[in-house]
Amino acid sequence: MASKPEAGAPAPPATLPAEPLLRLLGGTGSEFGTRTFLVGGPVRDLLLGLSGPDLDIAVESSPDLVGRALAERFGTRFIYHRRFMSGTVQLADGSHIDITRTRTEEYPGPAVLPRVRPAGIEDDLVRRDFTINALALELSPGSFGRLIDPHCGRLDLARRRVRVLHDASFRDDPTRAYRAIRFAVRLGFEIEPGTLALMRAAIREGFPGLLTPERVLYELRLVCAEPLVLPMVEALLREKLLHACFDSVAERGLLRRLQRLAGIDPELLFVFLLSRLSLTDRFPVTTGERDAARAVREFDRLRPRLARARRPSTVHRLLAPIPGEALEVLARTEAAAVRRPIRLYLDRLRHVRTAVDGRFLRSLGIRPGPAFRRIIEKVRAARLDGRVGTREQEIELGRRLARRQGNG
Numbered sequence: 359m360a361s362k363p364e365a366g367a368p369a370p371p372a373t374l375p376a377e378p379l380l381r382l383l384g385g386t387g388s389e390f391g392t393r394t395f396l397v398g399g400p401v402r403d404l405l406l407g408l409s410g411p412d413l414d415i416a417v418e419s420s421p422d423l424v425g426r427a428l429a430e431r432f433g434t435r436f437i438y439h440r441r442f443m444s445g446t447v448q449l450a451d452g453s454h455i456d457i458t459r460t461r462t463e464e465y466p467g468p469a470v471l472p473r474v475r476p477a478g479i480e481d482d483l484v485r486r487d488f489t490i491n492a493l494a495l496e497l498s499p500g501s502f503g504r505l506i507d508p509h510c511g512r513l514d515l516a517r518r519r520v521r522v523l524h525d526a527s528f529r530d531d532p533t534r535a536y537r538a539i540r541f542a543v544r545l546g547f548e549i550e551p552g553t554l555a556l557m558r559a560a561i562r563e564g565f566p567g568l569l570t571p572e573r574v575l576y577e578l579r580l581v582c583a584e585p586l587v588l589p590m591v592e593a594l595l596r597e598k599l600l601h602a603c604f605d606s607v608a609e610r611g612l613l614r615r616l617q618r619l620a621g622i623d624p625e626l627l628f629v630f631l632l633s634r635l636s637l638t639d640r641f642p643v644t645t646g647e648r649d650a651a652r653a654v655r656e657f658d659r660l661r662p663r664l665a666r667a668r669r670p671s672t673v674h675r676l677l678a679p680i681p682g683e684a685l686e687v688l689a690r691t692e693a694a695a696v697r698r699p700i701r702l703y704l705d706r707l708r709h710v711r712t713a714v715d716g717r718f719l720r721s722l723g724i725r726p727g728p729a730f731r732r733i734i735e736k737v738r739a740a741r742l743d744g745r746v747g748t749r750e751q752e753i754e755l756g757r758r759l760a761r762r763q764g765n766g
């Protein structure tokens with residue numbers, strides 16, 4: 359049942375962006391005898407005058423048939439997951455349309471994924487996280503553009519607040535604490551006081567700690583991809599949400615350093631954040647991310663030596679074992695005295711190749727091994743520090759070291 363719009367509550371614009379596409383979606387649904395709805399985030403954003411490229415569509419039956427018919431129409435692919443009653447139509451421009459069967463959810467316990475059963479649109483909206491996301495816009499011919507807002511989501515959009523639908527929301531799904539912070543900061547909304555109290559109680563009682571590491575990392579990746587990542591992480595720390603999900607959080611200087619990374623690659627932000635969290639083996643990050651985060655964490659030991667390093671070859675020796683991603687993080691988060699040598703290494707030193715390489719040493723009859731590597735490193739150090747300047751001098755030094763090697 360659509361509730362009456364409150365004074366000041368946003369209404370859908372007279373013409374919808376992508377209206378022909380939305381009408382096509384509704385028309386296709388009705389060919390298969392189902393009502394079709396635009397649901398959740400896209401409706402919220404539409405009412406706020408924001409627009410995203412992706413569409414979330416809900417149908418009350420036959421999501422597989424509707425999805426396949428649409429994909430045929432667009433000449434693209436439809437990937438359907440029967441178990442989740444949900445599929446995705448990929449569009450040529452890289453955007454996608456998610457098509458999901460309307461459902462009801464039942465939570466068997468706190469922080470456990472819900473049991474899902476087919477249901478109508480009203481049940482589908484009541485299972486959702488916040489009133490501003492519990493909105494549907496009907497796309498079916500005859501009812502096109504009808505807004506369904508049983509939980510006064512429009513009023514909360516107008517009042518600019520994030521509000522849950524019921525008291526057990528954060529307990530059922532503690533990822534909603536991350537989501538509440540993400541939406542509030544992104545949209546410039548407040549978390550409504552009652553909702554904030556429920557969120558804090560859920561955190562105090564440790565429910566976020568029951569989430570699988572996978573789900574926690576998923577939320578952190580989403581935060582890192584947001585333009586307003588800094589105030590979001592600030593709120594995650596203030597509300598002790600990270601503390602509820604990790605055994606320890608190294609907070610000192612975290613925000614100051616994070617600020618220097620804001621607006622950069624989300625992956626670097628993610629690595630930096632990981633470096634501040636106690637990450638057990640249970641957390642499914644890639645080996646590259648784990649190694650980079652560890653290197654950032656362990657940089658404390660290297661910092662004084664790097665700050666003292668005078669010769670480029672010393673800088674090279676200290677930094678060469680550190681993964682590139684970690685160096686990219688450190689080159690931005692460290693203080694200038696250390697940032698400078700890291701930048702020098704990334705921009706120049708690491709690209710230096712000398713004429714004395716593996717092929718050259720093999721031609722002198724030296725077999726690959728530790729000595730082999732030592733010669734290459736010594737010549738490179740001489741080159742980096744300006745002790746040899748030309749190719750001939752490099753080769754001469756290489757020969758001399760190789761001879762000494764042969765004699766030794």
Ligand code: CTP
Nearest residue numbers: 398399400414485486487488491492531533534
């Ligand atoms: N949802 C929910 N509880 C969650 C995750 C999602 O109720 N823990 C519902 C919300 O109605 C949400 C919709 O599923 O709007 C789609 O989820 P998602 O794509 O994560 O949210 P969006 O609102 O589309 O967020 P974004 O703007 O970040 O894409």
